Amino acid sequence: MTTVELKNVSRWYGNVVAVNDITMTLEPGVTGLLGPNGAGKTTVLHMMAGFLSPSRGEVTIDGAPTWRNPDIYRRLGLVAEREAVHGFLTAREFVQASARMQKLPDPKAAAEWALQMVEMTDAADRRIETYSKGMRQRTRVAAALVHNPQVLLLDEPFNGMDPRQRMHMMGLLHELGDRGHTILFSSHILEEVEQVSGTVQVIVAGRLAASGDYRRIRRLMTNRPHVFALQSSDDRRLAVALISEKSVSGVEIDNTGLTVRASDYGSFTRALPRIALGEGIRLRKLLPSDESLESVFSYLLEA
Structure with a gap:
């Protein structure tokens, strides 16, 4: 069972406080990180992924710090909000490159499995620059999944997806959560969290405003x-x-x-x-x- 913990975590840039004294624990299953744009969701995800150091506090995965700890990437996958894909590559090439970076024994088989998980095998040999935003998003999810990580972090993963793609991705997150993966996805849309996650962490202006069961928080809001x-x-x-x-x-x-x-x-x-x-x-x-x-x-x- 993989657990992600934030203990009294703050992050500031000069005089600007992006995240203010957040404590939360993520356990296996799907958790929604909910809040308006600019609330600090991306900063929290980047600290969990080891991209940013906390200015104060501690971020750990199973007790190991995420900052300056490359070993965590064997157990962690990240889909950042900002796209960073090379359009001249095909989806298959892109996901295989991710598999090779993870030093998997059979990168081709791992890439095929990941592309199947996100329903991208039919278009896998087209260049990414020809894809819709939803297709590019699913390709990036496949690259994050290729090594079957125990922890999956997704920043606004449903952006650009059509309704069918969205429903499939929601089902995939449910399936992974039921298998025991620890999944956190951010969203500023309440209905997305309602359909995917029973557990919610709500961030407002860098602070943890509410935490717990989705139904209780929904009642507070309505x-x-x-x-x-x-x-x-x-x-x-x-x-x-x-x-x-x-x-x-x-x-x-x-x-x-x-x-x-x-x-x-x-x-x-x-x-x-x-x-x-x-x-x-x-x-x-x-x-x-x-x-x-x-x-x-x-x-x-x-x-």
Whole structure:
């Protein structure tokens, strides 16, 4: 059983703190690293992969430090967010090169196995420069998998994949996790984490904002206060009607329409059509006005 640990880890660049005092443990299975862009997810992955040293704290795989420890790459595979593939190579050549770098006894057989895992055998002899982004992404995953590592780190692995490719990759991560591999993938999309991982680590502004079971964190995120911008055929009458709705905690009106504060997203969005219909009011606009990822994730810091 391979375990990855971060103990009180911080990483800063001059006066900029990218990661602030994070402690987490990854065990076999699939874990999602969730957070908005710029939250520090890539920095965490790079420290786990030994590409960056922590400014403070300790990052280990089975007790061995990842920094300045090339031996960890026998047990670790990384798919970085930034592409670093030579377009003049075919996928087969690229994955075989990775197998040779790992000094595998049969690089051709290992590459064939990895290409099959990501469904790239049919296009394996085409140059990578002819591939779609999703195909290039799957080729990079194959290169990271070629030595069958116990730890697999993936930075935004579903970027550029079409729905079928995405579903296949999610299934592959599930399969590897069930086999006992320790897998961490980063994403800024909640639904990706929901479909792949039951365990979530949420990072906001370099800090660990929430950790644990996906369902608990989902409840925290969906049960937070919500703000809606609303316009209708009779804003004043609608405002009066909405005040009596249990899920509504406040209503403001101005010349642009209504601002409604709701304590429960689901209850409000179900009640609004019923209330409008009962009052004979036509809804013209309904927009969540605080639904940026930053506001959703930042709420977890206060929860």
